[in-house]
Amino acid sequence: MVQKTNIQVWDVILSGNKVIIITTRNFLPEMGGMQILMSDIAKHLSKHSKVKVFAEDIKNAHEFDKNQKYEIQRIKGFKFIRKFRKANQIQDYFNQNKNISALISDHWKSIEKLSKNICQSVPTICLIHGKEINHPNGSPLNIRMKNSLSKTKYIIANSEFTKNLAIEKGIQEEKIKIINPGTDNIDEDCDESAALEIYNNANPKIITVCRLEKRKGLEQTLLALKNFEARYENFRFIIIGDGEEKQNLQKQVENLNLNKNIIFLSEASLKLKNSLIKTADFFIMPSIQVGKSIEGFGISFLEAAKYGTPSIGGKAGGAADIIKHNETGLLCDGEKYDEIYNCLINIMENNKFESMGDKAKKFSEEFFWDKQIKKYLDLIQI
Numbered sequence: 001m002v003q004k005t006n007i008q009v010w011d012v013i014l015s016g017n018k019v020i021i022i023t024t025r026n027f028l029p030e031m032g033g034m035q036i037l038m039s040d041i042a043k044h045l046s047k048h049s050k051v052k053v054f055a056e057d058i059k060n061a062h063e064f065d066k067n068q069k070y071e072i073q074r075i076k077g078f079k080f081i082r083k084f085r086k087a088n089q090i091q092d093y094f095n096q097n098k099n100i101s102a103l104i105s106d107h108w109k110s111i112e113k114l115s116k117n118i119c120q121s122v123p124t125i126c127l128i129h130g131k132e133i134n135h136p137n138g139s140p141l142n143i144r145m146k147n148s149l150s151k152t153k154y155i156i157a158n159s160e161f162t163k164n165l166a167i168e169k170g171i172q173e174e175k176i177k178i179i180n181p182g183t184d185n186i187d188e189d190c191d192e193s194a195a196l197e198i199y200n201n202a203n204p205k206i207i208t209v210c211r212l213e214k215r216k217g218l219e220q221t222l223l224a225l226k227n228f229e230a231r232y233e234n235f236r237f238i239i240i241g242d243g244e245e246k247q248n249l250q251k252q253v254e255n256l257n258l259n260k261n262i263i264f265l266s267e268a269s270l271k272l273k274n275s276l277i278k279t280a281d282f283f284i285m286p287s288i289q290v291g292k293s294i295e296g297f298g299i300s301f302l303e304a305a306k307y308g309t310p311s312i313g314g315k316a317g318g319a320a321d322i323i324k325h326n327e328t329g330l331l332c333d334g335e336k337y338d339e340i341y342n343c344l345i346n347i348m349e350n351n352k353f354e355s356m357g358d359k360a361k362k363f364s365e366e367f368f369w370d371k372q373i374k375k376y377l378d379l380i381q382i
Contacts (some may be wrong), residue, residue, distance in 0.1 A: 018101035019050045020380065021122075023090060023110045027055035027072075027075075029064040032211075033299050034129070037181050038106050044182070044373040046070040049101065052093070054086050066340065087113035093116050100313070102380040107132055108148040119151035123380055127156045130296025130317060133169055141145075146170055154379050158297040159318025177379065180321055181299045182372035183306055195275035198263065202236030204281040204348060209273060209300050212243030215293045217286035217314050217334030219245075219252065224340035226256045232348065235261055237284075238276055242266045278307040282353045286334030286343075287314035297321060301329070305364035310356035312343045328360035 022042055026034035039054075045051050046069050057059075057074035067070040075086045091114070094100060103119065105111045105126040111119060135141040146169075149155055155175045157163035167173050199205045210216045218239070225237060239249070239262065246264065255261050261362060268276070277283065283304035287295040295317035298357035302322050304311050314334035323329040330347060332339040347353045 003355055018099045019052055019097065020045055020101055021090065021093070021103045022051060022053045022055075022105075023086065023103065023114075024055050024106040025110055026106050027053065029060050030056075030058050033181075034106060035078050037127075037299065040182060040184070041373070041376070042070055044369045045104075045376065048271045048373070048377060054090055056082060059312050074273065083109070083113050086110075090114060091118060094121065103301065104376075105152075108145050111151060112144065112148040114151070114153050117341035120153075122238050123153045124151060125154045125156060125376070125379060127158070127172075128162055128166055128296075129158050130165060131219075131293050133162075134292040134294060137168075137170055141168060141339065149175075156376075157224070160298045161318035162318070163374065179372060179375045179376075180301065180367055180371055181297055181305055182367050183299075186306055188207040190275040190278055191271060192275055192279050194272060195279040198238065198276065199236050199279065199317070201234070203234050204232060204353070206235060206237040207240070207276055207280040207283055207304075208238075208285045209240040209277065209283075209303070210285055212239070212241050212245040212249060213293075214245055215290040215295065216245075217288045217340075218249055220248065220287060220288075220334060220337040221284060221316070221340055222252050222256060222262075223337040224260065224344060226258060227337075227341050228344045229258065229261065231345070236294060237262045238265060238266050238280070239263070240265045240273055240276070252296070274307065275350060277304050277309055280304075280309050282329070282357075283309050283311040283346055284340075284344075285311070285313060286332055287317050287319065287339050288334040289316045295319060297347055298323075302364060302367055305329075305360035306367075308357040308361040310353050310360045312347065322363075324359075327356065328355055331353065 024038045026038050028035050028039040042051050042053050051070035055072055055074055057076040061074050068182045075082045077085055100122050103122055103124045108126055111126060133145055149171055154177055156179050157166055157176050158181055160178060163176050163178055166176055253259060285300060298313060300314055301311040301319060305328060311323050311329040313323045313331055313347040315331050320331060323331055326333045330343040332343045
């Protein structure tokens with residue numbers, strides 16, 4: 001007798017349910033905030049309905065896909081033709097299946113090539129995040145974006161900031177709903193001793209996890225930390241991430257003579273990353289706007305908060321949805337290193353980071369996926 005796999009058993013359990021289609025340019029195992037978000041949405045929706053994902057093909061995708069409790073169809077080929085190929089495959093799926101309950105898209109470009117008839121045959125939901133909609137009104141990209149989003153029933157903004165930006169860019173306000181990104185409950189698989197060894201008895205222990213680009217505000221943060229060193233010479237700042245600004249930041253660290261205080265980790269296992277976040281005194285990423293690029297929400301702040309680690313974030317963008325100023329962390333103008341410095345001193349006074357961390361952890365519970373996914377289900381009305 002052939003034994004059924006867990007995935008096959010799950011399919012039998014959900015065989016009577018309708019299917020939710022997800023079309024996305026961003027999906028695990030490719031790493032990034034959007035990739036994690038879309039994969040989390042698929043995972044948590046699959047607890048309530050059958051889910052089929054149309055995603056880009058990447059290295060090691062097969063190993064990841066076979067372990068999921070939902071179906072993933074990978075789109076192969078050159079980047080330019082993938083969007084057409086994906087649209088054709090989704091069209092074929094709709095033609096062959098009448099049990100589709102909703103279509104969810106990660107980006108307006110993911111539904112741009114889909115027909116209006118397809119999108120309006122079921123509730124179509126598109127997520128927006130900030131950078132991808134921040135085009136001048138009347139520009140070709142702005143017009144393409146609005147035409148694409150006109151095919152949707154709902155538009156999901158990841159923060160109050162993103163909603164207001166969308167309205168400013170001409171997107172229909174009545175369609176916009178705010179659903180912040182979610183997070184899973186704490187992963188208890190941490191190795192605090194390994195993390196503490198890296199921090200090496202530092203006071204305080206500071207961390208950031210991000211792609212190293214100008215909008216993260218790290219250049220001004222390093223200047224603020226140079227002044228901070230005069231009062232806290234044993235601080236240690238762990239920077240986890242990679243990106244185009246890495247070499248510039250490393251050179252700046254050398255010029256500021258902060259090599260003994262600052263450690264760059266291009267990669268870290270999930271276990272080590274979570275351990276470093278959990279044992280840190282606070283997280284810092286005072287984001288700024290660079291051209292059209294701006295932080296729509298800042299899921300890293302949420303990841304830190306659930307471990308009881310408060311954050312210093314930037315006023316630009318949507319950080320205020322997760323950082324409550326003077327409660328769960330601090331907000332400042334990331335363009336001004338003196339404001340960052342004042343936040344550093346403020347959060348250290350009487351170990352204020354401890355009480356802020358407790359409040360941040362409590363606040364993060366509002367973002368757990370069991371609550372956030374219900375907001376999607378309410379829109380889909382399964």
